[in-house]
Amino acid sequence: MALEHAILVSLLEKPGSGYELSRRFERSIGYFWTATHQQIYRVLKRMEHDGWIDVRDVPQQGRPDKKEYSVAAPGRAALSEWLHEPVEPESVRHDLAVKIRGAAFDDPTALIREVERHRQAHADRLAHYLVGEQRDFTDPGGDAPLDAGQELQHVVLRGGIAYERMTIAWLDDVLATLHRLHPVP
Amino acid sequence: MALEHAILVSLLEKPGSGYELSRRFERSIGYFWTATHQQIYRVLKRMEHDGWIDVRDVPQQGRPDKKEYSVAAPGRAALSEWLHEPVEPESVRHDLAVKIRGAAFDDPTALIREVERHRQAHADRLAHYLVGEQRDFTDPGGDAPLDAGQELQHVVLRGGIAYERMTIAWLDDVLATLHRLHPVP
DNA sequence: CTTGCCTATGCAACGAGTTGCATAGCAAGA
């Protein structure tokens, strides 16, 4: 289980509330780990109970109060322990691949539309990543070199970019194969 | 939920028992969908109850009897229905990416070993895929062209190959970044 | 002949993840 650890990393990068975490899980962290606000609130409660994180009530004006969490010493120790033990290669779940193999037993027209839709979604995500890379990891004037944390965030983002590019090329291959098997005039 | 549909596709490609399915989920299907035998037996029971699949007791010599499942008409209809409705882009879970960002708050030496271990695992899987591609999808004499089902299995396998190549290149990038941040003499 | 391994199926308990719903303050616009 790594949701706890993903939260610890995110809180170390910057303390925040459950709501803010759920926003981060829709963008940067969410590129490689998804979680809903339900999961996050539940896990935060458990982590607070276990002493991994500290809470601080933050009154706000113009919006509801929030609880800001930050990592406590036991949480940092737990993260360090997890970082030192091996994780197995991730288990894969690709609905689309199941569908492609299923297309042998069905009319592939609907699948072509579906693959095109996915291709578009991945192209959008790639564009989004590239904007973020340009914004956060380009050194405009040559001053202020990136620190280690930023370098590591950048290499993870480069992984996302490589993944999207690979996926788009593969989906083009899939489309070409489907059209070859099911030519339209 | 798509385990049911992955099982339907696999049983359409070839009927088989729960045990045989669990073997397939360790190889071909398992490249893009993982499942343990527990899940498979449970889902098979439900699918049989719902009339999606038929069972046939097959006595065997030298080994325990098995129940061979095959897809019934309602199962085929359910698969077809699922193939025609859109699926959302898959949710991602990359422990290793969490660890890489976490390395900013810890000694990265252990992470380097971990990344090298993952690189080796992906290289092994790539080699395995390439052997399978050579074995199953190379037309040796020019006769017997591949049918649609094989073409689709091949394009899914090409996706796996592209994924492993991309991942290996990215892990090299990660290793270079880690060594740059933490030079060893 | 005992020990370990492979085929083959399954239960029970738990933990992780999803979905629907509820509440509550404040802001902006119809």
Add this chain to the structure above:
DNA sequence: TCTTGCTATGCAACTCGTTGCATAGGCAAG
């Protein structure tokens, strides 16, 4: 003013996935 939408937190019920264990027949090696 009423609705819509955003911030902010949470409960309850359910499904999915994992882990540990159990059974049972046959095979091969020591």
